[in-house]
Amino acid sequence: MYKIVTRRELVPHINLFEFSAKEIAAKTKPGQFVILRIDEDGERIPLTVASVDVGKGTITVVCHEVGKSTKQLGNLKQGDCILDLLGPLGKPAEIGKLGTVLCVGGGVMVAPLHFQVRAFHEAGNKVIGIIGAKSESQLIFEDEMREVCDDLYVATDDGTRGYKGLDFLKELLKERKIDRVVVMGPVVTMKTVSELTRPHGIPTIVNLIPIMVDGMGMCGACRVTVGGKTMFACVDGPDFDGHQVDFEELMARMKMFTPQEKLAFVFQEEGGRRL
Amino acid sequence: MSKPKPKIKKEAVVMPKQDPKERGGNFDEVALGYTEEQVVAEAERCLECVKAPCVEGCPVEVDIPALIQLIRERKFDEAIRKVKEKNSLPAICGRVCPQETQCQASCTMGKVGDPISVGRLERFVADWERKRGYEVPQQSASTGKRVAIVGAGPAGLTAAADLAKLGHEAVIFEALHKPGGVLIYGIPEFRLPKKIVEAEAEYIEKLGVTIKVNAMIGKLYTINELLEQFDAVFIGSGAGLPRFMRIPGENLCGVYSANEFLIRVNLMKAYDFPRAATPVFVGEKVAVIGGGNTAMDSARCALRLGAKEVKIVYRRSRQEMPVRAEEVENAEEEGIALEFLTNPTKFIGNDRGWVKAMECIKMRLGEPDASGRRRPIPIEGSEFTRDVDTVIMAIGRTPNPIIQQTTKGLEVTKWGTIVVDENGKTSIEGVYAGGDIVTGQATVISAMGAGKKAAKAIHQHLTKKK
Ligand SMILES: Cc1cc2nc3c(=O)[nH]c(=O)nc-3n(C[C@H](O)[C@H](O)[C@H](O)COP(=O)(O)OP(=O)(O)OC[C@H]3O[C@@H](n4cnc5c(N)ncnc54)[C@H](O)[C@@H]3O)c2cc1C
Ligand SMILES: Cc1cc2nc3c(=O)[nH]c(=O)nc-3n(C[C@H](O)[C@H](O)[C@H](O)COP(=O)(O)OP(=O)(O)OC[C@H]3O[C@@H](n4cnc5c(N)ncnc54)[C@H](O)[C@@H]3O)c2cc1C
Ligand code: FES
Secondary structure (H helix, E strand, O other): OEEEEEEEEEEOOEEEEEEEOHHHHHHOOOOOEEEEEOOOOOOOEEEEEEEEEOOOOEEEEEEEOOOHHHHHHHOOOOOOEEOEEEEEEOOOOOOOOOOEEEEEEEHHHHHHHHHHHHHHHHOOOEEEEEEEEOOHHHOOOHHHHHHHOOEEEEEEOOOOOOEEOOOHHHHHHHHOOOOEEEEEOOHHHHHHHHHHHHHHOOOEEEEOOOOOOOOOOOOOOOEEEEOOEEEEHHHHOOEEEOOOEOHHHHHHHHOOOHHHHHHHHHHHHOOOOOO | OOOOOOOOOOOOOOOOEOOHHHHOOOOOOOEOOOOHHHHHHHHHOOOOOOOOHHHHHOOOOOOHHHHHHHHHOOOHHHHHHHHHHHOOOHHHHHHHOOHHHOOOOOOHHHHOOOOOOHHHHHHHHHHHHHHHOOOOOOOOOOOOOEEEEEOOOHHHHHHHHHHHHOOOEEEEEOOOOOOOOHHHHOOOOOOOOHHHHHHHHHHHHHOOOEEEOOOOEOOOEOHHHHHHHOOEEEEOOOOOEEOOOOOOOOOOEOEEEHHHHHHHHHHOOHHHOOOOOOOOOOOOEEEEEOOOHHHHHHHHHHHHOOOOEEEEEOOOOHHHOOOOHHHHHHHHHOOOEEEOOEEEEEEEEOOOOEEEEEEEEEEEEEEEOOOOOEEEEEOOOOOEEEEOOEEEEOOOEEOOOHHHHHOOOOOEOOOOOEOOOOOOEOOOOOEEEOOHHHHOOOOHHHHHHHHHHHHHHHHHHHHHOO
């Protein structure tokens, strides 16, 4: 059993959870994820770690309610416990002194991106941050990002805050000398940014979150094609070279269980009655 | 025991099974086990030959003649105690061991009729005990030594049980959320009910073993770190990395590895979706590629999940299938079709990235290969295409690589298996390994045998070390 020591709603449907997990906290590096299970009938839910407090023995994740399991997690309160918590999983992000690093985060993934940004900042890099969301009301972690970025840009899909969309990135890539780009967020965001950086030849790392089951390399649900080769995102990644990833395949695979997911959601909303 | 010898009964007592038509629609256990009368009748068939070749055939050397004698006398409590001297997981072995190639293979009775159904006898006495509550043997005095065990599959559970019985503190680190290894995540409910695996794991905890789930070694702690806290380490991390064929279209939606499919269905209980939250998709026309236990289990799960047509596609012929004979029989009874000497060459997708067909090629058998089985050779120009909407790749599993990648100084073969000596000792002092991680995919009982052997060696290592 792992206790929720803090639960805070950041914006509607995006919540921050701090779990008591001393052993995991001591080992987790930016870029790694955990898998949790709420209860005996629960799914294995992968979530990227957004921060750790080694002294306190806690890890923090930020979760967007998008379906049955994430909604169920969202309904838990401070002091509640979850049944299982496994981690750290995946390879840590490669953090080094690279010069100027552009970190692009979209939606809920801005939170775990911040963990990496802090590390890049502390490693002596100049960090340009871009954070985005569908709309102003869904924007998270702006203050936290501002603290560790040398420059911070904000963009929304609907233009309610900052730039509208990512088109401005074209100019930015021309104006600034950038040594590394890191993207975490929706697949379309990772794909768009990778296409924009490709002509400039800037190494671009994307953080892939395909559907996973075990998260330890035993099922292959998470397989992605990178540079024509099949990789298991949970153990070979989750970070990959964005210029080599087959995003179309990834998008199709992430929709593999959509009809079942909808069914599960309705089942949950109806209070768990047999359908 | 001077009962007159009954006359030879050539035919084994048939074990009751669920009707094939009914069981295709449920996940309840197929084989129902002997009744008390049936088990005694089967034991009575034994010729009591002096050589007892059955014992030699058993990788953990269960005293089978004594088991049979005690069953004849209806001393079931003593019978299970006898089995447990050698085998800590009898309810499991009685169900899943390939007895026909082990204890039953050289049975003297087998030369004139059916061999004695040793597996069914073992299953009976184990179930007898489980229904009445486990008896926990007396433990030896604590030695104060601590052993870390990686993986709660049959190898790890057996090593832990034996070490605990000898008075050592055994702590199992298991990455998944439940102990059992393949027994819990791979082998389906209808062949090995999960409550039995849970009960046998609980029995091992009663022996004093601690099982720590959600603990992935290599990530949470390295082997080298474990050695700082423990006097010895046993690695039983298994062969769980699914193999793919590396042919076009393998990453289409609707194509699973058998491990993904079976983990969803068994460990995550997707057959009970949406009550259990993990989904699984099964279409109408399912092709399972491969010819082993994994292929058979996947096919039978797919059938139970509503597939209209399930075909096992295997590149060799029936004789080469590395599978328990009883399970092929069960699968065919349930209506699963077997297609031999056929291999897929590519999968064809629709515009949404879902598999809709597969191209196959016919094979013929050539000379025997390294495995001793005749090598399948493609017949040029024999390609054909067939519609499918679900494909399950069950062509084998290779060793889990995380520990090998994260352990300094651990000698590994080019196949990724860990190198050990005849006692299970690795290239690192105090570190032992056994089971599928050493042999590559094998059997439950061979993994248990390796766990036992290593436990013995660890005990010697710990008691001589001052
Ligand atoms: C390595 C990794 C890290 C992640 N980090 C975060 C994070 O920090 N914050 C966050 O909010 N979300 C994160 N996710 C996504 C999150 O795990 C899924 O949103 C969640 O599992 C969906 O479950 P659901 O039942 O609520 O939704 P569902 O209704 O089941 O699915 C909704 C969507 O989530 C995706 N999804 C479903 N099941 C899985 C699964 N088992 N693994 C991955 N994606 C799935 C599907 O593509 C689908 O589009 C991460 C996923 C991975 C693989
Ligand atoms: C579908 C299927 C059906 C089968 N049917 C039969 C059958 O009928 N009869 C038979 O005899 N054999 C059968 N087998 C083979 C048999 O199950 C295996 O040979 C046996 O389970 C091997 O035991 P093991 O203990 O070595 O490994 P496993 O059973 O694989 O257990 C290894 C355990 O280690 C854990 N682990 C892995 N890495 C780590 C890590 N880094 N840290 C912590 N834990 C870790 C895994 O999660 C797992 O629980 C079958 C196999 C499959 C897949
Ligand atoms: S999630 Fe199973 S192998 Fe990656």
